[in-house]
Amino acid sequence: MDSPKTLQQAIVYFSDADRAFQYALNLRWPNGIVTCPRCGGDKHSFIKTRKIWYCNPCKKQFTLKVGTIFEDSPIGLDKWMTAFWMLTNCKNGVSSYEMARSIGVTQKTAWFMLQRIREVMKSDKGTKIGGSPKNQVEIDETYIGGRSKNMHSKRRIAYQNGDKKAVVMGMRTRNTREVRAMVVPNAKRETLQNKILEHVGWGAHIYTDQWVGYEGVDATNLFVHKTVNHMQEYVRGQVHTNGIENFWSLLKRTLKGTYVAVEPFHLDRYLAEQVFRFNNCGQKMNDAKRFEKAMSNVAGFRLTYAELTGTGSATSH
Numbered sequence: 001m002d003s004p005k006t007l008q009q010a011i012v013y014f015s016d017a018d019r020a021f022q023y024a025l026n027l028r029w030p031n032g033i034v035t036c037p038r039c040g041g042d043k044h045s046f047i048k049t050r051k052i053w054y055c056n057p058c059k060k061q062f063t064l065k066v067g068t069i070f071e072d073s074p075i076g077l078d079k080w081m082t083a084f085w086m087l088t089n090c091k092n093g094v095s096s097y098e099m100a101r102s103i104g105v106t107q108k109t110a111w112f113m114l115q116r117i118r119e120v121m122k123s124d125k126g127t128k129i130g131g132s133p134k135n136q137v138e139i140d141e142t143y144i145g146g147r148s149k150n151m152h153s154k155r156r157i158a159y160q161n162g163d164k165k166a167v168v169m170g171m172r173t174r175n176t177r178e179v180r181a182m183v184v185p186n187a188k189r190e191t192l193q194n195k196i197l198e199h200v201g202w203g204a205h206i207y208t209d210q211w212v213g214y215e216g217v218d219a220t221n222l223f224v225h226k227t228v229n230h231m232q233e234y235v236r237g238q239v240h241t242n243g244i245e246n247f248w249s250l251l252k253r254t255l256k257g258t259y260v261a262v263e264p265f266h267l268d269r270y271l272a273e274q275v276f277r278f279n280n281c282g283q284k285m286n287d288a289k290r291f292e293k294a295m296s297n298v299a300g301f302r303l304t305y306a307e308l309t310g311t312g313s314a315t316s317h
């Protein structure tokens with residue numbers, strides 16, 4: 001049976017436990033060498049009937065799930081992989097209700113699975129964008145939630161009225177069109193400019209509006225900074241922030257449509273999902289490639305229920 005190319009094929013393909021296992025095995029250990037998650041060694045024996053390995057030096061067993069986001073989940077790999085497939089395709093997102101119906105789990109379990117998958121979708125791993133000289137990077141922030149509907153005085157309202165909005169900072173490099181977006185505690189100069197140092201390669205040309213938080217970002221000569229005054233104009237030649245603002249409007253549409261209420265605590269994971277989709281929906285990508293890209297991030301992630309909800313109460317799913 002060929003590798004799946006559509007959601008329907010994925011459901012059929014992964015419903016076979018052996019096939020799902022083999023697929024996950026190849027993703028986790030692409031060079032074919034199974035290593036013990038405890039000692040890193042490859043001296044072990046495989047117990048085929050139970051799909052577990054016994055590590056000789058450790059004298060302990062391990063499964064494919066140990067050391068991955070699947071570790072403490074009794075949900076089968078068939079359901080996990082179908083869930084990954086659903087979330088990484090280019091639709092506008094999947095609600096926990098929709099996923100619960102599709103893979104046959106409760107809504108609460110589906111919600112939990114979705115949060116884990118989103119965590120895996122965080123992709124920036126310490127690299128920078130816009131690195132080579134004269135690459136153009138648009139930077140802006142937006143405000144999610146709260147009561148205010150006045151977009152034009154977004155900052156003033158958030159700050160002067162103490163409106164409880166989450167501040168999201170975004171960057172988009174024009175050469176690869178890659179977007180980064182993250183929740184930040186506020187829009188103060190120190191906060192925004194530390195993020196720029198962390199994420200933007202030296203020599204980049206940074207385009208922002210005239211918010212004071214970006215002022216002086218070129219003081220160290222690491223960047224060239226050009227601004228557009230949104231009170232007068234939106235585009236000045238190359239200098240504009242239309243690319244990142246397109247991402248904001250897509251994000252807000254999705255948050256309104258699919259995700260009725262997003263608690264600020266979970267916002268960074270929803271952002272990761274949207275950024276993943278935005279960055280991986282070009283013509284060269286397809287559902288199968290996106291799925292493999294997301295799945296290849298699986299090993300090494302481990303997120304408990306308590307960490308997900310911030311409640312400290314560990315519940316098994």
Ligand SMILES: [Zn+2]
Nearest residue numbers: 036039055058
């Ligand atoms: Zn071992």
